[in-house]
Amino acid sequence: MEVLATGRRREPLESLAANTGAEVLVCDLTVRSNLGGLLEKATSVDLLVCNAALPATGPLEDFSVDEIDRALDVNLRAPILLSRAAGPAMASRGGGHIVFMSSMGAKAVGPSLGVYASTKAALRALSMALRQDLHSVGVGVSVIFPGPIRDAGMWAEAGLPTPRGAGRSRTPEDVADAVVEAVARDRAEIDVASPAPRLGAVLAQLRPELFVALGRRAGADELGAKMTAALRENR
Numbered sequence: 001m002e003v004l005a006t007g008r009r010r011e012p013l014e015s016l017a018a019n020t021g022a023e024v025l026v027c028d029l030t031v032r033s034n035l036g037g038l039l040e041k042a043t044s045v046d047l048l049v050c051n052a053a054l055p056a057t058g059p060l061e062d063f064s065v066d067e068i069d070r071a072l073d074v075n076l077r078a079p080i081l082l083s084r085a086a087g088p089a090m091a092s093r094g095g096g097h098i099v100f101m102s103s104m105g106a107k108a109v110g111p112s113l114g115v116y117a118s119t120k121a122a123l124r125a126l127s128m129a130l131r132q133d134l135h136s137v138g139v140g141v142s143v144i145f146p147g148p149i150r151d152a153g154m155w156a157e158a159g160l161p162t163p164r165g166a167g168r169s170r171t172p173e174d175v176a177d178a179v180v181e182a183v184a185r186d187r188a189e190i191d192v193a194s195p196a197p198r199l200g201a202v203l204a205q206l207r208p209e210l211f212v213a214l215g216r217r218a219g220a221d222e223l224g225a226k227m228t229a230a231l232r233e234n235r
């Protein structure tokens with residue numbers, strides 16, 4: 001495949017390009033007036049992976065309105081606009097696939113995750129709706145739910161520990177494998193997490209009061225505070 005890689009910082013994109021031959025497009029998803037070029041490019045891709053996100057973590061009253069807007073723009077508005085541009089164009093060429101990067105935090109929401117988890121839960125809804133809207137025109141739509149990822153990314157770079165009871169963390173390669181599997185097998189949803197957080201997600205769905213009570217006992221409040229302190233700068 002020919003790859004188009006996009007983000008705010010040119011340097012990591014250029015090094016990716018050096019290894020893969022990717023085309024690079026520098027674009028800040030919070031600058032609404034600058035999205036035209038990226039949305040135009042989105043009409044020509046056969047596989048769209050909406051991966052960019054801000055780790056908007058902390059109690060709601062800690063956020064400025066600008067910080068909330070930035071999280072909504074990057075984590076949710078951009079995926080909506082990109083898939084709106086890409087989906088019909090894929091359909092006109094006979095098929096394609098869209099992958100959204102959500103988070104286990106959308107299924108088993110902890111304290112201080114209100115803004116982040118709202119955007120990630122919305123991606124699940126978007127994916128499920130588009131999967132049905134675009135089925136008849138040959139476009140697959142999938143959503144991936146990583147738990148804490150070690151070695152690289154927002155969790156690892158913040159130096160956060162694997163939450164108590166969360167089992168073994170997964171790797172960036174595991175996430176990449178999930179994206180490939182989602183496309184190859186047209187999977188609706190894939191969790192990239194050990195059994196414990198996956199069970200937590202089921203519990204949160206079936207017995208939310210119990211999930212919250214157990215989470216409190218397992219130290220969810222302290223973890224939320226640690227995440228807030230570690231990730232505040234990246235809002």
Ligand SMILES: NC(=O)c1ccc[n+]([C@@H]2O[C@H](COP(=O)([O-])OP(=O)(O)OC[C@H]3O[C@@H](n4cnc5c(N)ncnc54)[C@H](OP(=O)(O)O)[C@@H]3O)[C@@H](O)[C@H]2O)c1
Pocket residue numbers: 006007008009010027028029030050051052053054074101102103104145146147148149150152153154155156
């Ligand atoms: N790491 C984890 O443990 C974990 C767990 C669950 C879900 N996830 C999800 O996995 C995805 C990747 O996360 P990560 O851990 O790799 O995070 P990361 O290291 O912070 O990377 C975030 C990516 O988003 C891009 N980005 C951020 N703000 C942007 C903006 N305004 N405009 C354009 N691009 C922007 C960044 O590129 P620039 O900085 O160059 O803009 C970077 O490529 C996210 O959707 C995240 O929510 C991660």
